[in-house]
Amino acid sequence: MTPDNGGRATTLRGKLPREVRDAVVIRFAGDSGDGMQFTGSQFTQETAMVGNDLATFPDYPAEIRAPAGTTFGVSAFQIHFGITDINTVGDELDVLVAMNPAALKVNVDDLRVGGTIIVDAGAFTKRNLTKAGLDANPLEDGSLAPFQVVSLDIGRMTQEAVKDLGLSAKEALRSRNMWTLGLTLWMYDRDRQVTIDWLKQKFANRPEIAEANIAALNAGHAFGETAEMPNYAVGYSIVESDVKSGLHRTATGTQTLAWGLVAGARAAGLNLMLGSYPITPASGLLHALAGLKQYGVITFQAEDEIAAICAAIGASYAGSLGVTSSSGPGIALKGEAIGLAVATELPLVIVNAQRAGPSTGMPTKTEQADLFQAVYGRNGDAPLPVLAAATSTDCFDVAIEAVRLATQYMTPVMILTDGYLSNAAEPWRIPDVDEIPTFHVQFRTDPDGFQPFLRDPEKLARPWAVPGTPGLEHRIGGLERDYDTGHISYDPENHERMTQVRAAKVAGIANGIPEQVVTMGGETGSLVVVGWGSTYGPIRQAVKQAREEGRQVSHLHLRYLNPFPRNLGDLLRGFEHVLVPEMNTGQLATMLRSTYLVPAVALPKVSGKPFKVREVDQGIRSIIGEPK
């Protein structure tokens, strides 16, 4: 430990100085019932308050209450925090907190050699070892030798801390996670006040529970202060981040998406009607918007996915902004209705929080395999714009943009997020709401010369004439309609013309969106790594590393997947190689090859987990070799 580390100050807390580090990755792991998600999110809050940049990854089982102590009941929360530009949740763990043998068994392979393990030794009973499928106790059999193990009887110490509060032994043990949080907050020199305030508020009706949790939190913290902790158990000091000035908060993709949709509806001057049906990992958006009724939001939990989108289409027809949200299987069910919105040219925002498929797949695991479904997945020629959010907080801007395109071009728009973006939190500089551009919708009211499908010559958008408007009574539907009058038409040439104009309208959106910019690096070079969606972080980090090695590598991250930005082909042709890391088997790579005839190479990953920087880095090396 050097007292002077590159000019950055070390801090003194307790008895030991802390080494200054750029970044640390911690994973809290325990049984589903151990409160690990809560522990992780509180650690996140306290870390954000210090001003660190961070990224989180909640990873929980699909089973709500899997049998306690089993490996498939393990729930984990990972946080990567540091001083600058944290783009990923971290490839390897520096610290693993394991509340039982199953949590240790499932997660220990992700810990770097020399990393720290904090275990609740009291939970390593013969019974729990058996439930985890372990023959020997890893705390005793030497298998943890590559790591630094801090073995503490956290259960007993928690019970000790709350013994005066008159709780049952079982109730007392529930605060084990708070004891652990207290210790880890001490290790990283973090405050406890946000957590204390939150506990008081959450358990306002059961003050004895709030008190027990606070007592455990304080006891864990005090243990760090006073116990003779081994050096390796002392955390690192992470000084304030190099983040932009302004008011900040942490936010998940679900939150920023909900707020972005509200902001978008306001910018369009419309009320918002969400039709949705519960599905993991999209339900969070339904929950978030259901709480925003005072902002002109109506939410409708429909009887099924089809009714959900149909109600949203009905709302758009009647002059609201219809929104529907789901995940892959639900989007499949909505397919026919999406076609109706394409055919009747009504604005609609469709959110797909992607998860691992096909079919039910792995509902709580992340994937990006619905790109083809979004762009091509309907009967007939039924094009629609598709946007993808790159980070949790990018969802805010993408939502506003989706509302703009839907209302300005009279079209359904698909937003692709995924399980990772939905649940992951990151710090967010709260935007100035006055800077959000407005694009107020003008409903058609003039009956003179009105025909429901006559188009604005520039955008090719049809007028939005809503029921209740005198003189504009008209009929629309899924049957093909005449280009001029909007009446049903089976005329062959008319169908050809209508098919082409629907395609031209969506293709023309390329003229109404920004040109693609190179996210990092030069506009020409030997390799461009092209990504979309939540692969942003690992690609950025890998490209950054490659550039630090002097390689001519650029990163290009797409928000617009249909239509592509108008300059994309030219940009791609400026590079010798195109590499596309995707959490699918190569869907964007295929689209780029077929659209631009460029030699795009896929770097697929379909394990249900986000890319590691190392994996993208290996992909880069596989194409341009090792540095000379």
Next chain:
Amino acid sequence: MTTATVTEKTQPKDFASDQEVRWCPGCGDYAILKSVQRALAELGVRKENTVFVSGIGCAARFPYYMSTYGFHTIHGRAAPIATGVKLANPELDVWVMTGDGDSLSIGGNHTLHALRRNVDLQIVLFNNEIYGLTKGQYSPTSRQGTRSPSTPHGSVESPVTPATFALGAGARFVARSVDREQHHLVETLKRARTHKGASFVEIFQNCVVFNDGTFDRFTAKDVATDMQLYVEHGKPLVFGRDGNCGLHMKPGCLEIEVATVGEKGVTLDDILVHDETNRNLATLLASLDTPEFPVALGVLYCNPAPTYAEAVHAQAEALGAGTVPSDLRELLRQGQTWTVKK
């Protein structure tokens, strides 16, 4: 001159669009179209506030023939689309025009939920007990034994009775009429339109091409008076060419029997009186069928309750929606925030 509609009395033809009606000659849908146009004219509704939503099928062509707003959607989904219309603008008068395949087979789930939520819609079921547009397959309301292209040896399935299904789903207004009984149909549609909440109207509609005469057992001229029971709130449940047959509650069990006034000591006092607010009675009436019983027509059940869109909007208003424009800035700053200064 849209203002003219307020002062001048509207005529049924004012509700007709300029589109040529393309149902088969002799189809019962023509009579229903005329009756709806007449009902709207007699009620003096405003065209611009009226929306007809349909799914797929012969009946679903209906909106194209109306001069109001209309939305011809996808198979079975008219009810949720209409629900969205009503949620977005509760001021609109929304009709769902549907067939037995559309609303009880592919869209059965949606019919159930629109009714239980009590969305203020008129759901008009054109029941012809057959798939017409796809050329004559048996439907969920087809009688057992129906021979069709998909059941060449006769259907083995039990049919659903739409009115009992609607009552089971929690409908607060259930009525029945016959396509050709124009006066009765117009009055029934007007009652449905006036009712606040989901109104379910089943119309026995003859398909001349694929299922001609399927309702003859109670609609044919020679049997109609004996096999049709027109129910009216507060009036005894009597029928028959002499008007002396009536429904009587069997003592000691929840069953109905036919009794003849003036025979075996039966007087008019022994005959049940229709109470349209009585769900149990409505359920019994809905399940009567030939040959043992007449088919009950008219408003079987009407018992209003708060409507869905009203309740949704009342909740939003109680939370402040529509009064003070809520500050987006405040929303984004909820919870823990911190300031980074440079």
